[in-house]
Structures are given as C-alpha cells and as structure tokens.
Amino acid sequence: MTIDNFPSQLQPIIQQGYLAREFSAGLQSRIAFRAIADREVFPNRVGETITKTRKGLKSPVTTPMNPSQNVNFDNGLTPSTWSVEQYTLTINQYGDTIDLNVVSEGVGIADQFLANANTNGIQALQSLDRIARNALFGGGVGGVGGYMGGNTCVTTALGSSSTQVAVDDIRGFERLVNSTGQVVSVAQSAGMTVTIGSNAYTLVSVTADSVNTSTAPLGQSGTLTLSTSVSVSDGAAGSPVVSSTAPLVLRPNNRLTTAQLVAPTGNYGSSNYVTGDTLGIQTVLAAVAALRMNNVPTIDGAYHCYLDDQQMLGLFRDGDFKYLYRGAYGSDTYRAGSVVELLGVRFIPTTEAPLQASLGAGVIHRAIVCGQGALIEGDYSGALELPDSERSLVENVDGIMMVTREPLDRLKQMIAQSWYWIGGFALPTDATVNPTIIPTSTNSYLKRGVVIESL
Template identity: 90%
Template sequence: MAIDNFPAQLQPIIQEGYLAREFSAGLQSRIAFRAIADREIFPNRIGESITKTRKGLKAPVTVPMNPSQNTNFDNGLTPSTWSVEQYTLTINQYGDTIDLNVVSEGVGISNQFLANANTNGIQALQSLDRIARNTLFSGPAGGVGGYMGGNTRVTTSISASSTQVSVDDVRGFERVLNATGQVVSVAQSSGMTVTIGSNAYTLISVTYDSVNTSTTPLGASGVLTFSTAVSVSDGTEGNPVVASTAPLVLRPNNRLTTAQLVAPEGNYGSNNYITGDTLGIQTVLAAVAALRMNNVPTIDGAYHCYLDDQQMLGLFRDGDFKYLYRGAYGSETYRSGSVVELLGVRFIPTTEAPLQASLGSGIIHRAIVCGQGALIEGDYNGSVDIPDSERALVDNVDGIMMITREPLDRLKQIIAQSWYWIGGFALPTDATVNPSIIPTSTNSYLKRGVVIESL
C-alpha cells in the first residue's frame, strides 16, 4: 500500500517490515497463560455471546443381554443417549494507543517509532495473557467459576445455628449445570451440595456483599444461604467451605484453607520444627495424579505448570527434588536455575502468576497445573477482514491488530500507533465425565487443571 503520507525517515522501516517485527518481538514477554488456550474462530460480533455444546459419553455396558428378551424389533434393548453440557464464549474488544510527535522527537523519530511498536507489542500480549489468567483462575462472566472457585472459608463465626454463612469468596457457588447441561443460577436449580467444616449442606442461594472484603485475588465476598441450618461448629471462622463440584485445590501438608498455610522455618515447641508450606515436588505429583485420574490429555507429552520464581525456589529447596537430582548438579536444570521438564510436568515460570497478600504467614503464591483443553480462546474472524485504508497501516500479528495511522492533525505532526484485539476466553466443563464413565474421575465441573497454593 502507499506510504507516501508518512515521514521520509519512516518509509524504509515500513517497507522492510521492521515495524511488524518490533511489534512481534514485543510479544515475547515472560508470560505464558495464553499459550494454554485452544484457539477457535468466533463468528459473532463484538459484545455477543455464543453457547457451545459439548457431548458426553455413555456408561460402559457390563451386564449381558438376556437371551429370552432378544425379541421383536428392538431385540430387548432400550435406547439410551449421551448427555450434554454447555459453555458460553463472549468476545469483547481491547486496545490502546500511543502518539509519536515527529517534530518533538527530532532526529530520533525512527528509534522512537520502533520503540513504540515494541512497547505496544509487550502491552498487547501482557493484556491478553492477564485476561487468559483471570479467566483460568476466576472464570468468565456467566460461567460456573474458575479453577479457584467453589473453595473458600468461613469469615465470620455464627453464634447460633443459621442458614446463612459469610464466606471469603462466592465464586464457583453461584451457578450449576442442570440436567440438560445448561448453566443456571443455583437458585433456579435443586441446589448445590457444599461441605462446611465436617458436614454437607444444600446451597440454595448466593448474595454478594455490598462492600467486597475478599482477600482472594479477583474474589468476591458474600453470604451463602442453605436449605437447613448450619451448626455452630461447622460455621466457625476459618472452617473450609467446598462445593461438591469444585475444582481441586492442593496445599502442602494437606492444609484445608489458604489461611491455614504455615510460614517456613517456624519453631513451634522444643520438639516440633515445621519447615513451612512451600511448594514441593510431592504436591505437584499429586496434581498430576489427579489430572491422570480424570484422563486429562497432556500438552506435547507433558502437563504445564505455571508458577512464579518464588515457588520455583521452594521446589529447588524441596528434599525430594534434591534427592531426585543428587549427583546431577551439573545438569541443565541446576545450571539454568529452572526446571524445563520433570516427571511428566513442564514447569513454566511466569511473572503473571497471581499473588495474595499475607494472611499472617507470608505472601501466598498460586501455581496451576493444566492439561490440554483447559482454556478456550475465541478470536473474532472479522479482524483480518478489516480493509486497509490509504491513511493507515494494518498488520495482524498473532490475532492482534497493529494500526499505524498517518498524521491527520492540522500540522501533520502526530502519528498514532495503536493495537486492538477482538476475542475472549472460556472454560469448557467436563461434568459429563463422571465415575460411571471413568471410574477414577471426580465430580468437578472443571477437571483439566489443579491449583496449588503455597508460601
């Protein structure tokens, strides 16, 4: 396309493709959550949602047919069908821009032009990665929650048996899948089984607090209402509150809630020394075992574990890990200071892992171990069809549109460098995979990831 309307200093950069390369180079930041997503083309417009249906399987037949009933046209068989479940994918537009004043930049206009493209690229991918991360942990709007949902704790002790209990985070409790696989509010269903303390109760409604006091990242505090009264012993502050359909959340030393995590190297009595609840290889292997029991497929032969560098440090301090690598201190794992692949897990350090302020024992870190299909990315198929105009350069870099507009101001001095992405993320459920289909599977709606909390 014609580039005559751009300053002469920039025309060689545009012709040689340096601009797109700088934008693409900026997309190589230390972030990784978007990589877990399976990409799909979204045919609808911005702001619209599409509901997709996933079919389940049929339970195996282990009882032989009765020969005396093998008659008539149906041969004694009763037709059965597979169950279905649905998930909703919504797309929105995200973007930002930066201006380049060709006069004030002077002789450095070329360098500034490329620097802006690189900065836009970093911002774009970091934005998409954070949206993917938030969806993975918190869940999309209107869904059944994310991989941190349905697992919280009582925040205020009840003084007498009550049907209402205040909790730190109501995500994962608001919606259920009905008999036809549709996502509905818990109030429109027969209820959700929730374990509080030591006993199970039936949840019938969820109310958000007018002022959010949740300590959990992206959490929402509120009140859970049950069909029967919760006992005082179960409704005591700090007790775990776990939905029967909640994804698995693991903590070192089998801690039941986030608030129970114990700080490293704490002395508790003369004969009781606690090393602390930092990440260890056994907790990671427990997550892998859970994924395998649900028959979650791997990603290129291994599960992905996204974690921050502090959790990686805890892994290197773990006794089992050091025993595994005893005599191998010259290995690439120790030389580079990062685990590439170990015991069927590919460890991917990221600076985007969610952190939580201390609840008394230190900052809380969260890793997630994922298999294939844990996240779906929907890209608007109309993005690539937007025509170039004579006044702008339009480049598509990995689904992100980079727009460079010529100076349109009165003095013809300000170039606009922008980016936008039209798409969204969704968490497909696997509720139809139950113990009748896979005997080792769980009842969780979301089975393709396991969150690990540690200090």
C-alpha cells in the same frame, strides 16, 4: 497499500516488515497462560455473549444382551444418547495507542517508531495473558467459577445455628450445571451440596456483599443461604467451605484452608530449619495424579505448571526434589535457576501468577498445573478479515491487530500507533465425565487444572 503518506525515514521500515517484526518480538517475549488456550474463531459481535454446547460420552456396557430379547427390528436394544454441557464466552474489544510526534523526535524518529511498536507488542501480550489468567483462576461471566472457585472459608463465626453463613469468596457457588447440561444459578436449581466444616449442607442461594471484603485474588465476598441451619461448630470462623463440584485445590501438608498455611521457621541450611508449607514436588505430583485420574490430555507430552519464582525457590529447597533431580540434566538447572521438565511436568515461571496478601504467615502464592483444553480463547473472525485502510497500515499478528495511522492532524505531525484484540476466554466444563464414564474421575466441573497454594 500505499505508504507514501508516511515520513520518508519510516517508509523503508514499513516496506521491509521491520515494524511488524518488532511488534511480534514483543508478543513472543514470554510464554504464559495464553499458551494453553485452545483457539477458536467466533463470528459474534463485540459485547455479545455466546453459549457453546459440547457433547459428553455414554456409559460403557458391561451387561450381555439377552438372546431371548434379540427380536424384532430393534433387536431388544433401547436407544441411548450422549449428554451435553454448555459454556459461555463473551466477546469484548481491548486495545491501546501511543502517539509519535514526527517533529519532536527529529533524527531519532525511526528508532522511536520501532520502540513504540515493541512497547505496544509487550503491552498486548501482557494484557491478553492477564485476561487469560483471570479467566483461568477467576472464571468469567455466566460460568461456574474459575479453578479457585467453590473453595473458601467462613469469615464471620456463627453465634448460634443459622441458615446463612458469611464466606470470603462466593465464586463457584453461584451457578451449577443442571441435568440438561445448562449452566443455571443455584436459585434456579434443586440446590448444591456444600461441605461446611465437617458436615454437608444444601446451598439454595448466594448473595454478594455490597462492599467486597474478599482476601482472595479476584474474589467476591458474600453470604451463602442453606436449606437447613449450619451448626455453630461448623460455622466457626475459618472453617472450610467446599462445593461438591469444586475444582481441586491442593496445599502442602493437607491444609484445609488458605489461612491454615504455616510459615517456615529457622535459618535455611541450618539444623533448626523447618520448611513449613512451601511448594514441594510431592504436592505437584499429587496434582499430576489428579489430572491423570481424570484422563486429562497433556500439552505436547507434559502438563504445564505455571508458578512464580518464589514457589520455584521452594522447589529447589525441597528434599524430594533434590533427590529426584540429583544427577539429572547435569547441574544446568541449578545454575540457570529454572526447571524445564520433570516427571511429566513442564515448569513455566511467570510474573503473572496471582498473589494474595498475608493472612498471618506470609504472602500466599498460587501455582496451577493444567492440561490441554483447560482454557478456550475465542477470536473474533471479523478482525481477521479487516481490509487495509487507505489512511492506515494494518497488520494481523497472532490475532492481534496492529494499526499504524498516518498523520491526520492539521500540521501532519502526529502518527498514531495502536493495537486492538477482539475476543474472550472461557472455561469449558467436563461435568458429564463422571465415575460412571471414567471410574477414577472426580465430580468437579473443572477437571483440567489443579491450583496449588503455598507460602
């Protein structure tokens, strides 16, 4: 690999690896959603959607064999097999570039060169982290919805009983996993059981609104069509609409919908202060209990809780949290304003946590508590094997390709510094893990994460 075509001021930086280290420093500046993804290498091309199949388990055997049937070659046994389920992953390319003018930068060209690399690294990190977050909360193309899916509310009250109900978010209602483990649309199945208000109905089709009015982050408003008419009481505006296979969404004080969250009142520290529906440690522990009941594995010994700093502030104001943390780890936690680990949960503050505009009580914050396997990252195998070009410097930093191109313009003045990543994120389901396999498990398709909504 030759670097003779680059300006002399930059050749020592490239030769000693400063450029790659500066780009890598940007990539490692924040631990966030991408950190929980299991990495897999996929050989498919850009733009392709691939379907992956993974096996389930078999039900335990608790009935003894009948000695009188222990005959012949099969010994009275009937072969059984494990179930399968599928998830889809789309491979796309993401990237950006920045130019460096050798003439205009003058004596500062080396500093600007490294600054551009660092900026590209930070941008690449934030881009992949946001793509991972969107997949985690919002799902992806061809999936069963993200960890916010299957949990919404009625937006337009029914004047009379009807088979159609307008809802704020149709994610998690559009597709389901059939008996053979395939993800199919609701219209191609026997229907999905959905609880609207206080009663269960069978969902037969979903229609997205041409003009999206959803208030949920990454949400899509639409209409649910049921096999039987929904009563006026169940179809009241704001009534909860929850799929039978929806991921668990927790809210303080057992609020049924996002709009029911109640704001704190009074002045903090005074006798008239009421916490309202801010994040408390008991809600986090309820999420941990749900993950453990589904036997979700931890990540390096603890579940990860991604939350923003306002939710973290709610923890510090929570009485149970103060009691649990009293005397533990000294007072560094309160001085630093962060929590490292508590009761099997690793709290990770992030500025990428999705926020929702106020529905009357204040901005809605969402944390997610998740375990290993909640997210799959697919990296394009071809990007890892790209040869170095004679006219560019290519570095592979954690699956992200950093490309530095020598000046090719007529005046040999413009150096291009670029990055790209080819891959995608997917949410694998655990639909085959049911109470027959694990008695304490739930019916949720997505069992490896729990979303917590609070003010």
